[in-house]
Amino acid sequence: MKTKKLHGGDLVFAIVLVIFMTVFVVVTLYPVINTVAKGFNDGIDAVRGGIYLWPRKFSLKNYQTVFGMQNLLTGAKITVLRTVIGTLASLFINALLAFVVSRERFLFKRGLSLFWVITMYVNGGLIPTFVLYKSLHLTNSFYVYVVPGLISAWNMLVMRTYMEGLPASLEESAQLDGAGYMTIFFKITAPLCKPVFATIALFVAVWQWNSWFDAMIYNRLKTEYTTLQYELMKLLASVMQQSGSAESAKNSTNTITPVTIRSAATVVTMLPIVMLYPFLQRYFITGLTIGGVKE
């Protein structure tokens, strides 16, 4: 009697579980699939509405239009550049810094860590930062995408934790052989840190790829340094009637871009990341776990 009752409870639980997960998956995927479907649909036909999971009148014209837009092409070029350069540079410097603060015998181990931890909680805010970049001539230049974000305390701490977990005996035996710290970093620590490097590279690359605010604030006047996300924003803003914020009112054009072209541009912008992330899962899971524990 008792087991039967429990069985009933577990059955209800199983049903609730299936419903929850189904709703979750549908709500997550539907808008994305719908965007892809619209991107492949004929522009005039789409005005009728009623496109759900599959294009009604298949067409590649939207993509032809998107790939013919000079501003999107420039944006794509800059975005790829900032992602590659920014990620490599930031990975290298954060790794070096993490290496330094994870050396047990380093004279300023605690002080240097604290110096960076403070930056996680206190920052000058938008306006002082803006004034600083202006006086450093970082505005209206490509460098504003790379230089300010080079070191991130959080990324550094994740790498530090990982490096502290490596066996100290390796370093000691290398030191007995007369190896200096730089040799230890390049020959021993760095090769062992590949998993955490992948994690941080992924975080930085995604952040770089998705950034738009810096392009809008610091490089609005320089069309040659525009980014993909910012161009997409302007494209989408044409229908979002953002009259509310003065900033975007300045940016938005008055012409309305057809929904199919907006969808195609959205697909192009999200494609590289959507293709890549499923293969990098184990890296970001480790990264988050280390980061969460450490904080």
Place this chain on the structure above:
Amino acid sequence: MAKANAVSVKKDKKITWKEIKRQKALLIISFIVVVYGVIFYYLPLAGWLMAFENYKPAKGIFHSQFVGLAKFKFLFSDVTFLRVIRNTFAMGVINLVTGTVMSILFALLLNEVRQRGVKKVIQTISYLPHFLSWIIVTGILHDALSASGIVNDLLLRGNIVDQAINFFAKPIYFWPIVAFANVWKETGWGAIVYLSAITAIDPCLYEAAAIDGAGRFQKMKYITLPCIKPTIMIILLINIGNVLNAGFEVQYLLGNGLIKSVSETIDIYVLKWGISQNDYSLGTAAGIFKSAVSIALIVIFNTWAKRRGESRLF
């Protein structure tokens, strides 16, 4: 043993010329990153001076007219700013609560999915929105909530409404939309830490509970949830410090003139006054207010957690 080790390390740390020479590379790197850090993270703090003066770019920070707390007085007498504080807090708290609850719920339920393959697929799908930029997410959301979008489509078909709702024209819809956008984007991502905390739970606890006749729901409620409580507390503390920081991208991208009374946040206010109107002093003052409140929140809740004997940040 470990203690003895620590002591010997301490002893080795005596600063000798030999040691300094050996650590030359480390010291050079430290010097470079400290210079970088001072410029990019600490120097902007000197910019806070602008909030206490009538800053004119031509005169610079050190020669502009000093006005004391005038900018702050203006801020707190500005009805818009008070409304902006309300909006930032309201949306921050709503997002914090809905986001945390959904992530925990999702982690708990996903943990109950028995088929490994299905679990893996659902989890992979759940991360997807996190990797999309807010530009894309708000664009998608705007389409879904438009007059011909899927939401109005379903509402009309289900005869719940007889006319398409213009979601972006009425203030009451805005906060729930922002909360939904956050939940949609970050639930799966936020669940990662909870899921990894769940895997660390001792399986013996579940076996013991099963012998006592606990069903799946009871096990979830009385074992899994209490076991991940320390993780929940830590994540909550981190997020409380960020409550005011989470008020920019979505609100900026989804807001419009019709609903700006509920959509504008402190960050948008700073942007409007500071960058568009070139009133750097006022923008800085508003920014300082935000920083001060954030730090106060972290300290208050951390102390509270400490008192109650919960896990804490520092």
